[in-house]
Amino acid sequence: xxxxxxxxxxxxxxxxxxxxxxxxxxxxxxxxxxxxxxxxxxxxxxxxxxxxxxxxxxxxxxxxxxxxxxxxxxxxxxxxxxxxxxxxxxxxxxxxxxxxxxxxxxxxxxxxxxxxxxxxxxxxxxxxxxxxxxxxxxxxxxxxxxxxxxxxxxxxxxxxxxxxxxxxxxxxxxxxxxxxxxxxxxxxxxxxxxxxxxxxxxxxxxxxxxxxxxxxxxxxxxxxxxxxxxxxxxxxxxxxxxxxxxxxxxxxxxxxxxxxxxxxxxxxxxxxxxxxxxxxxxxxxxxxxxxxxxxxxxxxxxxxxxxxxxxxxxxxxxxxxxxxxxxx
Numbered sequence: 001x002x003x004x005x006x007x008x009x010x011x012x013x014x015x016x017x018x019x020x021x022x023x024x025x026x027x028x029x030x031x032x033x034x035x036x037x038x039x040x041x042x043x044x045x046x047x048x049x050x051x052x053x054x055x056x057x058x059x060x061x062x063x064x065x066x067x068x069x070x071x072x073x074x075x076x077x078x079x080x081x082x083x084x085x086x087x088x089x090x091x092x093x094x095x096x097x098x099x100x101x102x103x104x105x106x107x108x109x110x111x112x113x114x115x116x117x118x119x120x121x122x123x124x125x126x127x128x129x130x131x132x133x134x135x136x137x138x139x140x141x142x143x144x145x146x147x148x149x150x151x152x153x154x155x156x157x158x159x160x161x162x163x164x165x166x167x168x169x170x171x172x173x174x175x176x177x178x179x180x181x182x183x184x185x186x187x188x189x190x191x192x193x194x195x196x197x198x199x200x201x202x203x204x205x206x207x208x209x210x211x212x213x214x215x216x217x218x219x220x221x222x223x224x225x226x227x228x229x230x231x232x233x234x235x236x237x238x239x240x241x242x243x244x245x246x247x248x249x250x251x252x253x254x255x256x257x258x259x260x261x262x263x264x265x266x267x268x269x270x271x272x273x274x275x276x277x278x279x280x281x282x283x284x285x286x287x288x289x290x291x292x293x294x295x296x297x298x299x300x301x302x303x304x305x306x307x308x309x310x311x312x313x314x315x316x317x318x319x320x321x322x323x324x325x326x327x328x
Contacts, residue, residue: 030064030065030066031060031066031067031093031094032067032068032090032091032092033067033069033092033093033094033279034068034090034092034095034096034113035048035051035070036071036080036083036087036095036096036102037072037073037097037099037102038073038075038077038098038099038102038232039072039073039074039075039098039231040073040074040232041070041072043231043232047268047269047272050268050269050270051096051272051275051276052068053276054274054275054276054277057276058276058277058280060280069087069090069092071083071084071086071087073102074232075204075228075229075232075233077228077229080104081108083105084102084105084106084110088109093113093114093282093283094113094114094115094116094282094283095110095113096116096118096141096275097115097117098117098118098119098272099177099228100120100126100176100177100227100228101175101228102228103115103117103120103128103139104128107128107138107139111137112138113138114138114288115139115140115141115288116275116278116282116288117140117141117142117293118272118275119141119142119144119271120141120142120143120144120177120293121144121180122143122181123141123293125177126176126177126180127176129293132292132293132295133293134289134290134292135288135289135291135292135293136289137288137289138289139289140278140282140288140289140291140293141275141278141293141294142271142274142275142278142295143293144295144296149264149265150184150185150223150225151184151185151188151191152299153223153249153251153263153264154188154189154192154194154249155192156249156301157221157223158194159316159319160221160262160313160315160316160319161247161313162316163220164194164221165193165194166194166195166197166217167189167194167195167196167197167219167220168196168197168199168213168217168219168221168222168223169182169185169198169199169222169223170201170222170223170224170225170230170237171198171200171201171227172202172225172229172230173200173202174202175227177227178225178227181225182198182225197217197219199211199213199214201230203229204229204232207233207236207237207240208240211240211244212240212244214244214246215244215246220247221247221248221249222241222247222248223248224249224250224251224255225251226251226252226265227251230251231252231254234250234255234258234260235258235259237255238260241260241261242259242307242310242311245311245312247261247308247311247313248260248261248262249262249263249264250262250263251263252265252268253267253300253302256302256304256307259304259306260304260307261303261304261308261311261313262302262304263300263301263302264301264302265299266295266298266299266300267296267298270296274294278291300324301319301322301323301324302323302324302325303315303319303320303326303327304326304327305326305328306327307327
């Protein structure tokens with residue numbers, strides 16, 4: 001077979017087979033992926049493992065044909081811009097960024113290297129992408145639709161606490177994603193006839209005073225909006241809420257695992273595993289701006305009955321029956 005016939009035969013193969021054939025012509029090729037997180041590596045090993053599992057399922061093995069530059073800010077968000085710039089200097093093929101601060105830092109650091117969001121609360125409202133269907137630019141990935149979820153979380157808290165008339169909301173005003181959720185919380189509270197108490201937390205030292213303020217105000221419940229800082233502080237936050245006997249709705253199940261009362265959200269492990277699919281498509285030549293962002297198809301209600309007992313709360317049977325996971 002001559003060279004022309006070989007090229008024609010290769011072109012006739014399905015896309016996936018053509019890619020494998022091209023990879024066979026690049027022996028020793030190692031793809032470099034940057035992983036940028038505002039959290040601490042010790043707090044998120046399951047997310048890291050979920051991403052690696054997704055990559056392995058697609059044929060990428062760390063130490064063989066995959067090198068990952070892990071960067072964790074340990075809750076110190078001011079470190080993220082420098083870390084993002086470092087990944088750009090290393091010329092990684094793709095950057096995987098989780099959470100609004102990391103996404104913002106990565107986007108400011110590069111308009112050329114593809115960025116996979118995993119996950120983003122409201123990437124459109126935060127100005128990261130033009131639309132979910134056609135994000136444009138160098139970003140794509142996954143969204144938790146956090147802004148839409150806030151109203152549902154408040155509804156579930158109301159069902160759990162039928163006499164709920166005032167709720168305290170912990171949010172981070174200097175974070176665009178958190179600010180969007182706060183506006184949604186206000187709208188949802190008004191629709192449900194619930195008064196809200198705004199508890200702004202910008203730095204860790206403000207957390208104790210915020211929850212103490214909620215306790216003094218004798219609010220009926222607490223809702224914590226999604227933010228990387230709160231994830232780092234989750235154990236402390238849960239302990240303070242329990243001490244104040246505050247029934248609380250948290251943004252993701254990880255809070256409930258360490259003693260929080262309840263959460264309602266998409267499954268983060270599944271999101272990080274799914275992020276590998278976007279990385280794979282980009283490494284195969286897809287343009288990130290042409291890849292529609294994906295939202296979770298399933299949301300999970302997690303309830304901690306042990307915590308409910310400790311704060312003297314009985315979970316209504318209709319709410320308990322809807323739980324996807326119950327911790328006893």
